[in-house]
Structures are given as structure tokens and as C-alpha cells.
Amino acid sequence: MAYIKALSYYLPERIVTNEELVKEFPEWSVDKVAQKVGVNSRHLAAEGETAGDMALKAAQKLFGDYNIDPKSIDFLMLCTQSPDYFLPSTSCVLQDKLGIPTSAGAFDYNLGCSGCVYGMAIAKGLIAAGVAKNVLLLTAETYNKYLHPSDKSNRSIFGDGAAACLVSTDGFAEIGDFSLGTDGSGANNLIVKTGASRQKDTTGKYIEDEEGHIWFDDYLYMNGGAIFNFTLDAVPAMMKDILVKNKLEKEEIDYYIFHQANKFMLDTIRKICVLPKDKFYVNLAETGNTVSSTVLIGLKDCIDNQIIKRGDRIMISGFGVGLSWAGTVLYMQ
Amino acid sequence: MDLNDFVKNFAEQFDDTDPELINANTKFHNLEEWSSLTAMSVIALVKASYGKTITGAELRSCVTVKDVFDLISSK
Numbered sequence: 001m002a003y004i005k006a007l008s009y010y011l012p013e014r015i016v017t018n019e020e021l022v023k024e025f026p027e028w029s030v031d032k033v034a035q036k037v038g039v040n041s042r043h044l045a046a047e048g049e050t051a052g053d054m055a056l057k058a059a060q061k062l063f064g065d066y067n068i069d070p071k072s073i074d075f076l077m078l079c080t081q082s083p084d085y086f087l088p089s090t091s092c093v094l095q096d097k098l099g100i101p102t103s104a105g106a107f108d109y110n111l112g113c114s115g116c117v118y119g120m121a122i123a124k125g126l127i128a129a130g131v132a133k134n135v136l137l138l139t140a141e142t143y144n145k146y147l148h149p150s151d152k153s154n155r156s157i158f159g160d161g162a163a164a165c166l167v168s169t170d171g172f173a174e175i176g177d178f179s180l181g182t183d184g185s186g187a188n189n190l191i192v193k194t195g196a197s198r199q200k201d202t203t204g205k206y207i208e209d210e211e212g213h214i215w216f217d218d219y220l221y222m223n224g225g226a227i228f229n230f231t232l233d234a235v236p237a238m239m240k241d242i243l244v245k246n247k248l249e250k251e252e253i254d255y256y257i258f259h260q261a262n263k264f265m266l267d268t269i270r271k272i273c274v275l276p277k278d279k280f281y282v283n284l285a286e287t288g289n290t291v292s293s294t295v296l297i298g299l300k301d302c303i304d305n306q307i308i309k310r311g312d313r314i315m316i317s318g319f320g321v322g323l324s325w326a327g328t329v330l331y332m333q
Numbered sequence: 334m335d336l337n338d339f340v341k342n343f344a345e346q347f348d349d350t351d352p353e354l355i356n357a358n359t360k361f362h363n364l365e366e367w368s369s370l371t372a373m374s375v376i377a378l379v380k381a382s383y384g385k386t387i388t389g390a391e392l393r394s395c396v397t398v399k400d401v402f403d404l405i406s407s408k
Contacts, residue, residue, distance in 0.1 A: 035348075036370050153369065210390030211369070225389025228373050232380045264370065268377040 002124035003171030004330065005134075007300045008062035009163040009293060010054055011043040018156070025152045033156045034285075038263020042159030042288030044144050051140035052084040052093060054162035059098055059138055062164040070099040073166075075132035076106040077122065079115035079139045079292045081321070082146070083108055086196075094138070105132065112190070113259045113320030115139055115292035116163070117327060121178045123167035135167040139292035146192050146220035153213075154222060157262050159288025163296035172303075173314070176329035179241035181234065186323040189226040193217045227320070231265060234325050235317065236273050242315060242327045253279070253329070254312040257302060259319055260284040260294035281307070292318070299330075308332060334383065339402045342382060346374035357399040379405055 018030040018040055034040050045054060055078055063070055076098075078091040091106040100106075105126075111118055116139050123135040140162035147154050167175070194202050194217050202218040215221045235258070243250060256279055258266065263282055270280045281298050290297060295316050302308045310332050317327030336357055343361075344352040350366045361367055372392055379387050385408045387401075395401045 032370075210388070211372070211393055213369070223389070224369060224373060225376055225392070228376055229380065229386050229388070232377065233386075264373065268381070272377075272381050 001169070002120075002127040002167055002175045003169070003333070004120075004165060004173040004175065005168040005171030006062050006066040006068060006166040007164070007296060007303070008058055008065050009161060009297045009300060010058040010061055011159075011161045011287060012045045012049055012054060014044045014046060015041050016044055017041045021152070021156060024149075028152055028156075036262075036264050037156050038266070038282060038284050039156060039159070039288045040285045043161060045142040045160040049142075050084045051080040051082040051142050051162065052078075052090040054142070054160070055080070055090070055138040055140035055164070056094055056097055058140065058162040058164040059094065059136060062136075062166065063098075066166070068166065071101055073098075073100045073134050073136045074104050075123075075126055075135040076100055076104055077119060077135065077137055078108045079111055079119050079137075080108060080141060081110055081112055081291075082140075082142045091138070100136070111322065111324055112141070112291050113261065113289075113294070114318035114322065114324040114326045116165075116295045117178070117316060117318045118180070118324075119165075120167060120175050120328060121180065121326065124175050127167065127169060133169050137165045137167055139163045139296060141291040141293065143220060143291055148214075148216050148219040150214070151219065153224070154220060157289050159284075159290050161287060161290035161293045161297065163293040163300075165296050172333050174331040174333060176331060177245040178326060178328045179238050179245055181238060181325045183230070183234075183323045186226065186230055189223040189230070189323065190221070190321040192220050228265065228268075230323055231261070231269065231319055232272055234319055234323070235269050238317060238319070238325055238327050239273055239315070242317070242329060246329045248313065248329065252313055253315045255279050255281065255302070255308050255314050257281045257295055257298045257314060257316045259317065260287075260298060261289055261320065291320075294318075334402070334406060336399065336402050339405075340398055342378055343375065343398050343401065346371055346378060355398065357397065357402070359398050360396055361398055361401075362396070375401065
């Protein structure tokens with residue numbers, strides 16, 4: 001059996017408020033952003049600060065907060081879509097910087113909003129197979145570096161950040177059974193097209209998409225309507241599957257921590273899944289959508305503020321870019 | 334599905350627009366409050382209340398509220 005044993009996160013220093021953001025977009029109101037998107041301010045990585053740098057800080061914080069000896073880590077994985085280099089894997093660089101033994105395994109994996117839950121699935125597998133005992137799972141993202149300055153929607157939603165989680169043979173939350181899913185036919189609905197092998201050089205090109213939004217080749221593009229429809233299809237089905245896999249009824253779930261995409265989407269998911277407001281976590285006011293870190297940040301927040309307690313069953317899930325989704329139940333010890 | 338009910342539900346997706354201003358023939362793209370967020374609300378409404386999927390592109394090609402109703406009815 002695998003458990004979450006420790007949990008910490010790091011948010012970069014620079015904070016951008018809605019007031020700052022609307023200065024660039026006078027047609028956009030502060031209240032509207034706060035009310036609909038649910039974000040009042042978000043943290044942005046500094047110019048030279050990478051996802052690797054933030055993951056390092058999150059891991060160091062974890063080691064400090066829980067008095068963990070880096071020498072006890074025997075596997076390290078980093079979820080990011082903004083790696084420091086094409087190669088090597090940023091996790092290899094982090095192994096050295098963190099003082100994790102050279103006998104530890106390490107790799108990066110490329111996922112977004114579903115990434116934290118996927119990491120738990122992999123970590124649980126490594127532990128169940130006897131490959132590792134103490135898996136350090138890191139999530140770190142700097143989506144803001146991928147956003148075009150004129151992209152007010154995404155600039156209001158996304159915040160940068162990193163989280164660190166120790167998955168071990170004992171701990172405070174047992175990790176249950178998983179529901180995972182993938183639909184690559186929606187790959188173009190959330191994409192940065194250039195910079196990698198398919199199109200290495202920037203093109204400077206853009207087109208108007210079917211919804212009238214500008215799609216820049218060289219920046220993050222999200223087809224809002226398509227992602228919204230995908231989520232409203234995938235999440236209720238995933239929820240049912242998580243319950244089946246864990247042999248639980250909906251009423252037996254004490255609290256829901258879903259990927260904090262934006263308040264509007266979370267409210268809609270909650271209504272469609274018919275979940276009570278007081279059992280459904282919505283809190284991205286000070287962080288924004290930090291992609292793969294939202295679930296871990298939310299979990300930490302709920303534990304620190306005693307929103308969840310011993311004996312609770314917590315459903316967690318992530319969904320987004322890929323398209324990709326994943327969910328499980330955590331059993332609080 | 335009833336057109337009047339749909340118009341009422343459609344009008345509820347707006348926060349600051351007087352529902353009286355919205356009827357079946359309203360050219361909703363011209364409403365001051367209409368934005369990509371209101372479009373998301375309508376997509377969600379169609380999914381949640383009518384169990385149908387409409388795309389942002391389809392919504393964009395509709396001119397009046399009745400066009401949206403007809404679009405949903407055709408699915």
C-alpha cells in the first residue's frame with residue numbers, strides 16, 4: 001500500500017493582481033475576473049526562474065517542513081511541461097542539487113493538469129512493485145512564460161508554482177484505486193505548437209480560431225469551448241469510474257478536491273455532478289490555476305485548515321491538456 | 334423543449350443585462366455583456382439542461398437566441 005507522507009509547495013515571489021492586469025486591458029473589469037474566474041492574484045516566475053528552480057524550492061521546503069533526509073529518497077519524478085532543457089531530464093539535475101543518492105531513480109514526465117494524480121499512480125506502482133520505498137513527486141509549471149501578452153483570458157487564469165509530495169510505505173493518506181484516461185484527438189485544443197521537434201523555429205504566425213480568438217503558433221493556445229465541453233463530458237464519467245474502482249458510493253465521499261481550473265468551470269462541474277457546495281473545494285483566489293500543482297496545493301490547504309480530517313475519504317482528480325484525466329480517492333489516516 | 338423556457342434560461346446566463354432585453358429575436362452578440370465567458374455559460378447550460386454539445390464555433394454562427402434554440406433542437 002502507498003501513502004502520502006509529506007506535502008509542501010512553493011509559489012514564486014512576484015504577485016500580479018487583477019488591478020495590475022486590467023491596466024493592460026481596460027475593457028476587462030477587476031470584479032468580473034474575480035467573480036467569474038475566481039482569481040484575485042497570481043504568482044509569476046521571475047525572468048530567469050524555471051520550473052526546475054521552483055521544484056527545487058518546493059522539495060527543499062518539504063525536506064525542511066517534515067525533517068526529511070534527502071538520503072532517504074530512492075525515486076524522484078518531476079511533472080512539467082516547461083523543462084529546463086530538452087535533455088537531460090530536469091529531475092536528474094534536481095537529484096544532484098537536492099543531495100538525493102545516486103542510487104535513486106529519476107525521470108520527468110510531460111503532463112499538465114492531470115499530472116499530479118498520474119504521479120501518484122506511478123509512485124504507487126513503484127512502491128507496490130518493490131522498486132522504491134520513498135518516492136519524491138514534484139510538479140512545477142511556468143505556463144505564464146508561454147502566454148502571449150495580449151492573451152488576457154489565460155493571463156487572468158494561470159499562475160506559476162510548484163509542489164512536492166512524498167509517497168511512501170506509510171503516511172497520513174492512503175492512495176486508493178485510479179481512474180485514468182486519455183483522448184489525443186483533442187491535442188490541438190490546448191497546445192504550444194512551436195519550439196519542439198515538429199516545428200523547432202518560431203513562425204510568428206497567427207490565425208483567428210473558430211471562436212474568434214487569436215491562435216499564435218508560438219504561444220499557448222486554448223480552445224475554451226472545446227476544453228469546457230471535454231471537461232463536462234470527462235469529469236462526471238471519471239467520477240463514476242473512481243467510485244466503482246474504489247467500491248464506494250457517492251455519499252461515502254467526504255470531500256472533493258478537483259483540479260482548480262477556474263471558478264466558473266468548477267462551479268459548472270459541481271452542478272453537473274450534483275455535488276454539495278460545502279464538500280467541494282474551490283480556492284484559487286491567491287494562486288490562480290497552477291496546472292499540475294493545484295491538487296497538491298489544495299490538499300495542503302485543506303489539511304492545514306482542518307477542512308479535511310482523519311477518517312475522511314477525499315476524491316481528487318485532474319483533467320486538461322492532452323487531453324488527459326486522472327482521479328483517485330485518498331483515505332485520511 | 335420549449336422556446337420560451339430556453340429564452341428564459343439563456344437570459345439567466347447574464348449577470349448585468351436586464352432579462353427583459355432578451356427575447357427569441359435578440360441578436361445576442363450585440364449585447365454589451367456578451368463575452369467568451371457568457372459563451373461558456375451557454376455551452377454549459379446546453380450540456381447541463383439539454384444534454385447536448387454545441388461548440389463555440391456553432392454558437393458564434395448563431396445570430397439570434399432562436400438560432401441557438403434551433404441549433405440545439407437539430408441535435
